[in-house]
Amino acid sequence: MADKESKHEAGHAREPSYLVAQKGLKSWLLTIDHKRLGMMYLGATMVFFFIAGMSAIAFRTELLTPGPGEISWVLEKLGMDPTQSATTYNKLFTVHGAVMVFLVIIPSVPAALGNFLLPLMLGAKDVAFPRLNLLSFWVYTLGALFFVYTLFAGGLDTGWTFYTPYSSNFSGTAVLSATFGAFILGFSSILTGLNFMVTIHKMRAPGMTWNRMPLFCWAIYATAVIQVLATPVLAITLMLLIAEKTLNIGIFDPAMGGDPVLFQHFFWFYSHPAVYIMILPGFGIVSELIAVHSRKHIFGYKAIALSSVAIAIISFVVWGHHMFVSGQSELAGIVFSFLTFAVAVPTAIKVFSWVATLYRGSIQFNTPMLYGLMFLFTFTIGGLTGVFLGTLSVDVHLHDTYFVVAHFHYVMMGGTIIAFIGGLHHWWPKMTGRMYPEWQGRWASLFIFVGFNMTFFNQFVMGQQGMPRRYYTYVPQFQQQHVLSSIGAYILLVGFLWIAYYLLGSLRKKNAPKEPLPDNPWGGASLEWHTQTPPIEHNFHGQPRVDSDPYSFPQIDRTGQVDHH
């Protein structure tokens, strides 16, 4: 397949890329080109990543000392009321969580990279419903505007989890606009998921069976199933919260016969599958990075593909592991714990398969591969620490401590974000027609790796020692560890700013390559590498046909010589 397609595309003269094919602001704002939409999502999610990241830098600075101080100092300097420092802290961690979850991680891989890559990888001209895709983007923007409004209308201090009765009856912050914003964002997610599912079912190139689809597409598919089935539950939950606040319906209010724990069931019924929306696309990226940069067929293709589907299904029945100490019945706890362990098995299978892919490969340690390998390190830690939390008796001790914070940062940041950055570098030439500077990429990745582990690893220890989460002040014994964590956060900040600097820098006119970049700078074998860099507006000059799978690298030795000792 690899050679056939490149000759097919190479035979054509270079045409204007999708970036310049149509001109003017309107051609972007009303585009139905999945590639342009992907880039717009990319820009938006990165802006919100910066905002949420700076929130974290702010509260990590407060946590340098056990008592209050840093935030009240800033408030005073800004002429604001320093006695509001505890509330300000609570708003900072809430905004960090809510923006990261709803505006960054859930959309980023599917909507940014997924939008750009899915039709290309499938050999299609666009997604199944391009106008629906445009609608998804504007719905996202509308939801985002409600969040931005929330920031200016008093912020949000409920935690991203909005637990009742605090969120419904006690918080004085802009809960309504934030919940309504999340409600709207949910529709963007649902529509994107629907679009991707239909695209994968109906628009694969001739010859591309399900088993010849890149694993990134399998991951997007599993994610899309969750998006479509789980997000409506979030919508209903948020509607109920809004109704509770505005109409006083009493569903979560014990004084009116309601049950505040019911909110937790509703909320986590979506939010647990949501964390798999966040990680599955990251898994898909890692499969591509590892295979391409070791020039070896992915090991265990079927297992990786089907494990994504298994994870998607099981993810719907584990939500109660967030509620082991909530007062839910012991039987519920037992069932949820068992199913939580069940979801660990397909996940472990993936990690082993990725490592096995490296065996007898030809590994190049460029920036995308460094992030792929980094993912294996940090995600494995994240996944293993999930085992502690799924264990009933141990979770009683660890629940709502920094152990949980460390675990989810290892899987969401050490997992999704690191995979995302790897994917960003891997597909950067294809998306932008520019190349990032390789040595800067490698050195910045070191900042990310060191900063990340320094920030979060010792939080496992802190949590086990009893340091609760969401604490504005803390007992002095934890200060050394908090300082370590905050220093790590500053190192991470430097790393991220560096990445932004050279990626954005690569887009400048003066950094344009003298010759257009090759179609296939990495030697990939999936269809996106067999079309122009960046692609033309309708992706391919003619319908590609496929007669082998997307990991058939020319370097693979089929004569058996490599495996013969």
Next chain:
Amino acid sequence: MILSMFMAPEKAAPAAQKAAETAQAAQAVADPTLHKQGAGAVWETVSPWAELPQASTFAEGVDLLYMFIVALSVFFFVLIMGVQGYFMWKYHRKSDDQKTSSITHNGKIEFLWSAVPAVLLVVIFVWGEVDFLKQSVSPPDAVQVRVTGRQWFWTVEYPDYPGVQLTSSVDENAVTLVVPKGKPVQLTLTSEDVIHDFYIPAFRVKRDVVPGRYTTFWFEATQVGEFNLYCAEYCGDQHSAMIGKVKVLDPEHYAAYLIEAGKLEQEEGESMAAYGQRIYGKRGCNACHSLDGSPKIGPSWKGLWNKQETTDKGSVTIDDNYIKESVLEPNAQIVVGFEGVKMPSYKGQLDDKQISAVVEFIKTLK
């Protein structure tokens, strides 16, 4: 010991400490309101690398399972990363046309690396479940304690010791919960407002505290001493200030301590102001009202007497009537700036004599 790598300490408990504890317990019987007062937090700073005490019958079991999972995790992590590191070194790209293996799967290996983790996970699951179930069935003879969580302090009461009410206060280092060593204690918890969580790390116990219903758990303390107690469910502004102390006493001292703590009558020769000060310390006023002018959850009592204040219902002079109303119907006239706070009422908990004593105490705080 491996545990020391992962755990942090609250108090070391060698022999000297035991002697001090006995002395303190003896003293505690004589003066149950012995607190360390002061503006700064008096929580002891100990090394982050010392061990979290195993101060309940559950603790050893939880720690053992925790260490088992740590051991397995370290083993698999080292294995996976070791293999990865080895492959990275051995199979780095040596030339651009270097050939790679055509291996795509191996049924035997894939089965093994699915089945072995699955079996290990089942073992961990069963172990965790068994220990968890032990925590949920309380022994029938357990000492009963009732806990109420409010924004932002705990109130602990003992059905067997009427009149005893302990509260938490971060500044006062107040003892929030007193339990006997070696006897099961069952807590029944509820909240007056939002969801809180009662967490004692040294005992490895935690339970959400929910409004409108009761949650329950039990433990048996195995060490005499003092241990930190935290709120572990985000509950608003002062969530991190909702910390307290759990005091474990020998059974002989425990009963005497609580009987003393429950006594709240004016002693012979005691002035009303001094009586009022004891009420301040023992009925939870100290959780929200400072004596030195510093702002806390509620207004400071310093300089309060005869002060002209603006409330949400208009101007008022802080006198006997206003103070009594604030104690019995706290939300009738709220001082401007404290509108968001819902002070709980003390109706039925303080009699008129006690309220007058509090007023006399306030008068002394110029």
